[in-house]
Amino acid sequence: xxxxxxxxxxxxxxxxxxxxxxxxxxxxxxxxxxxxxxxxxxxxxxxxxxxxxxxxxxxxxxxxxxxxxxxxxxxxxxxxxxxxxxxxxxxxxxxxxxxxxxxxxxxxxxxxxxxxxxxxxxxxxxxxxxxxxxxxxxxxxxxxxxxxxxxxxxxxxxxxxxxxxxxxxxxxxxxxxxxxxxxxxxxxxxxxxxxxxxxxxxxxxxxxxxxxxxxxxxxxxxxxxxxxxxxxxxxxxxxxxxxxxxxxxxxxxxxxxxxxxxxxxxxxxxxxxxxxxxxxxxxxxxxxxxxxxxxxxxxxxxxxxxxxxxxxxxxxxxxxxxxxxxxxxxxxxxxxxxxxxxxxxxxxxxxxxxxxxxxxxxxxxx
Numbered sequence: 001x002x003x004x005x006x007x008x009x010x011x012x013x014x015x016x017x018x019x020x021x022x023x024x025x026x027x028x029x030x031x032x033x034x035x036x037x038x039x040x041x042x043x044x045x046x047x048x049x050x051x052x053x054x055x056x057x058x059x060x061x062x063x064x065x066x067x068x069x070x071x072x073x074x075x076x077x078x079x080x081x082x083x084x085x086x087x088x089x090x091x092x093x094x095x096x097x098x099x100x101x102x103x104x105x106x107x108x109x110x111x112x113x114x115x116x117x118x119x120x121x122x123x124x125x126x127x128x129x130x131x132x133x134x135x136x137x138x139x140x141x142x143x144x145x146x147x148x149x150x151x152x153x154x155x156x157x158x159x160x161x162x163x164x165x166x167x168x169x170x171x172x173x174x175x176x177x178x179x180x181x182x183x184x185x186x187x188x189x190x191x192x193x194x195x196x197x198x199x200x201x202x203x204x205x206x207x208x209x210x211x212x213x214x215x216x217x218x219x220x221x222x223x224x225x226x227x228x229x230x231x232x233x234x235x236x237x238x239x240x241x242x243x244x245x246x247x248x249x250x251x252x253x254x255x256x257x258x259x260x261x262x263x264x265x266x267x268x269x270x271x272x273x274x275x276x277x278x279x280x281x282x283x284x285x286x287x288x289x290x291x292x293x294x295x296x297x298x299x300x301x302x303x304x305x306x307x308x309x310x311x312x313x314x315x316x317x318x319x320x321x322x323x324x325x326x327x328x329x330x331x332x333x334x335x336x337x338x339x340x341x342x343x344x345x346x347x348x349x350x351x352x353x354x355x356x357x358x359x360x361x362x363x364x365x366x
Contacts (some may be wrong), residue, residue, distance in 0.1 A: 009060045012084050015091075018048060022095045042099050049092045129228055129365045130354060132331045133342050134211050137231060140255045141209045144248070146233065148206045151194040152183050153215070159193045163271040165317040177355045179215050181225075187215035189305055192272060195234040195333065199322035204329050205237035211338075229338040235325065236314065236331030242275070245311055245332035249279055253308075257284040264305065273312025273333055280305040284345075299344055306344060309336025 022045060033041075053059055127135070138148055160169070160178075171177060179187040194210035211231045218224040235244065250263045262282040270276040282288030283300035296302035311334035316326035339351040346365075348354070353361050 008081055008084050010310060011052075012088070012164045012200070014058075015052045015088050018052075019091060019095075019313065022048075022099075022266050033102070034101065035110065035360065038103045038106065042096070042103060042313055045092065045096055049096075052088055053092070056111050059088065078242075124364050126363075128354070128362065129342050129346060130175070130338055132365065133338055133345070134229065134231065137212065137252075137256070137338075138209065140252055141233065144251065146207045146209050146235075149194050149198045149210045150212060151197050151210075153188055153213060154181065155188045155193050156185060159196055160186050160188055163196045163318065164190075164192050164320045165315050165321070167272045170271065177217055179217060189216050190214055190335065191230045191232045192333070192335070194247070195232060196318075196322055198234070199319075199324060204331075207237075209233045220352060223340075224254065224341070225351060225355060227355075228351075231338060232333060232335035233316070234331060234333045236329055238329055240313075240330045240332060242313060242332070245313070245334065248332070249311065249334055253281045257281065262288060265311070268310060268312075270310055270312055272318050273310075274315045276310065276312035278307065278310050279334070280307050282306075299347070308341070309334060311335070 010323065023042070026287050051057060067340065119341040142291070177190050181187070188191065191212045191214060193207065198208050199206060209231055210233075211229065213227055215227050216231050218226055220226065233248070235248065246263070246265060250261075253263055254261045260282075261284070263279055264281075265277040265279050268276045268278045283297055283304055285299040286292040286297035286304065288304040290297055290300065290302040290304040292298070297304075300306050311332065313332040314333050319326040319331070320328060321341070339354060342348070343351050
């Protein structure tokens with residue numbers, strides 16, 4: 001039996017050697033042990049338990065020796081084996097319990113929330129400057145009796161060009177100016193396409209504005225982008241003439257920039273209007289004087305006027321293309337770009353800033 005007892009002692013000594021680095025945990029001495037290190041040691045402690053108390057452990061093998069001991073010594077040897085087994089399991093249980101409590105305490109402290117601290121307020125979003133400007137213009141025209149129309153951005157050649165009286169060999173129809181897709185479609189190059197579809201669908205008389213994105217093959221620079229926003233207006237009724245056009249544009253700009261705003265119209269050419277004009281308005285920064293704080297006004301470049309858009313009386317061919325008798329009805333149309341207006345209003349020297357999604361820029365427009 002002495003030989004068997006010696007085997008059990010060897011098992012206890014080997015366990016003690018491997019368990020030595022966990023002894024301090026039984027005394028709850030953890031020092032500056034991190035949570036990650038503690039969780040790793042807990043796993044190692046579990047592996048140590050399997051190694052020394054599992055079914056294939058030396059201790060389990062020693063327990064099987066009890067049956068081979070002489071009957072008169074079997075009880076004594078069995079008690080000895082149970083004592084050593086109890087010591088090993090008690091040491092493991094105590095170390096695991098202390099280490100588990102330390103892990104729970106450390107994790108709780110790390111995840112503790114101080115409910116007395118002020119909360120982090122969510123930062124509310126806000127509308128893009130282009131959207132803010134568009135809504136302001138829409139509100140003005142709605143108050144003047146206009147409806148807002150929207151339609152598709154991918155159009156056929158007919159709605160993009162033919163219906164607008166743009167001839168077959170016009171430069172705007174070239175591939176270097178327009179984005180064409182397969183199947184004879186193109187991204188609309190102006191929101192005039194909305195006016196055509198609105199007249200076909202709603203008939204006349206009609207008063208609408210058509211805001212939306214348009215696309216042209218421009219190289220991006222400070223004043224050009226391949227995608228930008230337009231607003232075009234259309235009014236068709238009996239007896240409409242150029243004075244109605246001038247009065248509408250002037251009234252809108254006065255509501256936009258103030259009652260003292262002046263307008264001027266310069267002869268121009270557009271295939272879908274006849275006669276055609278470009279319209280300017282007096283600079284809102286220098287009040288049309290061309291000077292601001294003793295220097296040349298940077299907004300109007302000292303001219304006192306700001307160029308804005310094009311306009312004119314709707315061409316008879318456009319009306320006929322929409323099934324409207326041009327001998328009975330007449331109308332006017334106008335259009336302008338939002339990016340240019342936005343850049344002028346907020347003193348931006350590069351319209352690309354409006355499309356770069358830079359939060360440092362956008363958060364200025366709360």
